[in-house]
Amino acid sequence: MRRDNPGGVALAESGASESALRVRLAILDDHEVLLDSLSSWIAVNAPDFDLVLSASTWLQLVHSDNFPTDLVFLDFQLKEPVSIEARVRTCRAAGAKVIVLSSLDTRESRERALDAGAAAFLSKTLPMQEVMDAARGIMGVDLDATLARDWRPLPSGAAIPQTRPKLSAGEVVAFKLYVSGFSTVEVASQMNVQYETAKTYLRRVREKYAKANRPASKKSELIRRAAEDGYLR
Secondary structure, three states, X not given: OEEEOOOOOEEXXXXXXXXXXXXXXXXXXXOHXXXXXXXXXXXXXXXXXXXXXXXXXXXXXXXXXXXXXXXXXXXXXXXXXXXXXXXXXXXXXHOOEEEEEEOOOOHHHHHHHHHHXXXXXXXXXXXXXXXXXXXXXXXXXXXXXXXXXXXXXXXXXXXXXXXXXXXXXXXHHHHHHXXXXXXXXXXXXXXXXXXXXHHHHHHHHHHHHXXXXXXXXXXXHHHHHHHHOOOOO
């Protein structure tokens, strides 16, 4: 039997031991022709990677049941108003490594991606073989650790409620920092407040989302809520 991944690439059904050795990969690129081309090339030429998610929008990526993956290829330039810093930090907070691909190969764009936590910044003009070799180098030593993560997505088919809780100014700042990859200790430092104050802000955010029937007890759920409500910029 064969199954199709969200990007339409046919994948062979295999044993758990075989799939566990492959790097789970996601690609975010809003140029659908290029997205299809990358997906097809990887399916044929990179058997050590399992392309489980092909997304053309940011929300499509973070809402997928297959997110997070071990590695994410992010297009630097998206039409959506979500900064590269927010996208990289969100993926990193979820436990995924990130390679930024861009046709805009400037010092500024490279520094922005790398400073946000990307493992590599690669030009789209590079041959795909070089891109995948770079990916192998990044994933080779940490694959076991990434497979051991416990970061669960929402159940398949779960509805996405639209009620947006009213957050205080402090709660909004703490929320944005936390879902961008900062720890609670770092949130407190960034806000110049005590640890317990930052912790209280985040607890109230979770409570308000829970009252709105939008789960937010886990960091994965908070990231989804932030993406849905426009806090990731």
